[in-house]
Amino acid sequence: MAPGRRLAPAVVAWAVAGVVMLGAWLVLGHVALSSDPADSVCLLRRSIGLACPTCGMTRSLALLARDRPLAALEAHPLGPPFVAETILLWIWWGEVARGRRQAPPASRLGTLMIANAAVFATVWIVRLATGTLPP
Numbered sequence: 239m240a241p242g243r244r245l246a247p248a249v250v251a252w253a254v255a256g257v258v259m260l261g262a263w264l265v266l267g268h269v270a271l272s273s274d275p276a277d278s279v280c281l282l283r284r285s286i287g288l289a290c291p292t293c294g295m296t297r298s299l300a301l302l303a304r305d306r307p308l309a310a311l312e313a314h315p316l317g318p319p320f321v322a323e324t325i326l327l328w329i330w331w332g333e334v335a336r337g338r339r340q341a342p343p344a345s346r347l348g349t350l351m352i353a354n355a356a357v358f359a360t361v362w363i364v365r366l367a368t369g370t371l372p373p
Contacts, residue, residue, distance in 0.1 A: 248335035256328060266296075269304035275373060289371040291362035295320070298373075314370075316361055323354075 261292040277285055282290045298317025299308035310317045365371045 246335065248358065249332075252328070252332045252335040253372075255331070259324070259328065263303050266300045269300050271297055271300055273297075278372075283372070289362075289365075291358040294372045315365075316358060 255334075275287065278293070279296060280290050280293050283293055292314070294314035294359050295317055297303060298314035299321065300311040302321055303315055307318060330339065334341050361363055362371075
């Protein structure tokens with residue numbers, strides 16, 4: 239970088255997000271895992287005893303951080319795809335921040351969020367029907 243030239247705020251935000259994600263990954267690798275519903279971070283599960291569509295995701299991510307992909311899939315089948323999607327979106331955001339790609343229209347991001355919600359709901363219904371939700 240030339241002297242006196244400043245980094246674009248979008249590049250700084252992208253870099254900070256990467257550092258935060260890496261830090262979260264490192265912390266998840268050391269989190270104590272408990273299958274006791276009383277220890278759950280899910281308010282729905284703690285209050286009415288029913289696992290929500292994302293129940294098991296924290297455990298899945300922690301297991302992935304410990305290099306246990308099969309156990310992670312068992313904890314929540316969308317854990318590994320979520321990590322892959324997050325990494326791809328972060329890389330793509332970096333390309334946008336550096337001006338190598340154009341930002342998508344907001345409607346495309348909205349469509350992605352709706353698609354993710356639909357996938358989580360579908361997986362939750364299947365897990366509910368097959369009795370594979372966390373206890």
